[in-house]
Amino acid sequence: xxxxxxxxxxxxxxxxxxxxxxxxxxxxxxxxxxxxxxxxxxxxxxxxxxxxxxxxxxxxxxxxxxxxxxxxxxxxxxxxxxxxxxxxxxxxxxxxxxxxxxxxxxxxxxxxxxxxxxxxxxxxxxxxxxxxxxxxxxxxxxxxxxxxxxxxxxxxxxxxxxxxxxxxxxxxxxxxxxxxxxxxxxxxxxxxxxxxxxxxxxxxxxxxxxxxxxxxxxxxxxxxxxxxxxxxxxxxxxxxxxxxxxxxxxxxxxxxxxxxxxxxxxxxxxxxxxxxxxxxxxxx
Ligand SMILES: Cc1cc2nc3c(=O)[nH]c(=O)nc-3n(C[C@H](O)[C@H](O)[C@H](O)COP(=O)(O)O)c2cc1C
Numbered sequence: 147x148x149x150x151x152x153x154x155x156x157x158x159x160x161x162x163x164x165x166x167x168x169x170x171x172x173x174x175x176x177x178x179x180x181x182x183x184x185x186x187x188x189x190x191x192x193x194x195x196x197x198x199x200x201x202x203x204x205x206x207x208x209x210x211x212x213x214x215x216x217x218x219x220x221x222x223x224x225x226x227x228x229x230x231x232x233x234x235x236x237x238x239x240x241x242x243x244x245x246x247x248x249x250x251x252x253x254x255x256x257x258x259x260x261x262x263x264x265x266x267x268x269x270x271x272x273x274x275x276x277x278x279x280x281x282x283x284x285x286x287x288x289x290x291x292x293x294x295x296x297x298x299x300x301x302x303x304x305x306x307x308x309x310x311x312x313x314x315x316x317x318x319x320x321x322x323x324x325x326x327x328x329x330x331x332x333x334x335x336x337x338x339x340x341x342x343x344x345x346x347x348x349x350x351x352x353x354x355x356x357x358x359x360x361x362x363x364x365x366x367x368x369x370x371x372x373x374x375x376x377x378x379x380x381x382x383x384x385x386x387x388x389x390x391x392x393x394x395x396x397x398x399x400x401x402x403x404x405x406x407x408x409x410x411x412x413x414x415x416x417x418x419x420x421x422x423x424x425x426x427x428x429x430x
Contacts, residue, residue: 192307195340376401
C-alpha cells in the first residue's frame with residue numbers, strides 16, 4: 147500500500163512538472179518527502195474561495211511556521227501583518243479595484259520588509275551603523291519574500307489556497323498610512339488566502355533550457371525558446387482576452403510574451419522608488 151502510494155506521488159510530480167516545463171523528469175518513488183514535492187510541483191495560485199473562515203489559531207500557526215524561514219544574518223527583517231478589522235480590510239481592498247474577488251477572501255495579510263529594527267539595535271547598543279544603504283532595503287525585502295513563500299507552502303500543506311498581491315504597492319503610501327507603518331517598514335506584497343473553491347490549474351513556465359544554468363550563464367536562442375514556450379503554454383491555457391487591443395491591435399497569435407510585452411508597455415508603479423526613499427531607506 148505504502149509503495150503504491152509513493153509510486154502514485156512520484157507519477158503525480160512527473161505529471162505536474164511535465165505540465166509546467168514541457169519536459170518529463172523521472173522521479174524516484176523511494177525518495178522521502180514526495181508529498182511535499184508533489185505540493186510544490188503542483189503549485190497554483192487561488193483567487194476563488196469557499197465561504198468558510200480560517201480559524202485564527204490556524205492562521206497564527208501558519209504565520210509562526212512562515213516566520214521560521216531562514217533570515218539573512220539572522221537579522222529577522224520580515225514582519226507579517228494580518229488584517230482583521232472589517233472596515234480597514236474594505237479600505238485596503240478598495241485600493242485594488244481591479245481585483246473584486248478580494249472581498250470574498252477569508253484572509254488578507256501584508257508581508258512587510260522591516261529595515262527599522264537593525265539601525266535601532268545600533269542605537270540601543272550605542273554602536274555605529276555604517277550600513278544604511280541599498281543592502282538594508284534589499285535584505286529586508288528578500289527576507290520578506292522568503293517568509294511570504296514559506297507561508298504559502300505552509301498554507302498549501304493544510305489545504306489552503308493563496309494569491310500574493312503586488313497590487314498592494316499600487317498605492318503604497320496610502321497603504322503605509324492606513325497600516326501605520328513606521329520609517330523603514332514597507333509592504334512587499336499582500337496575500338489573500340482561504341479554502342479553495344476550485345482546483346485551479348498548473349501554469350506552464352519557461353523551459354528549464356531557459357532558466358536553469360550550469361556553471362556559467364547560458365545565453366541561448368531566447369527568441370526561439372520564448373516562441374516554443376508561447377506555443378506550449380497557449381496549447382494548454384490560451385489567453386481568454388488580449389490586453390490593450392485599442393493600442394496594439396488584435397494579435398493573430400496571442401502568447402505569453404505578447405501579453406507581458408503589452409503589460410510592461412505601460413508605466414507601472416514608477417513612484418515606488420520615491421515611496422521607498424520617503425520611508426527612510428537609502429538606495430545608494
Ligand atoms: C510577488 C507576487 C505578486 C503577485 N501579485 C499579484 C496581484 O497583485 N494580483 C494577482 O491577481 N496575482 C498576483 N500574483 C499571482 C501571479 O499572477 C501568479 O503567481 C502567476 O500568474 C503564476 O501563476 P501560478 O502562481 O499559479 O503559477 C502575484 C504573485 C507573486 C509571486
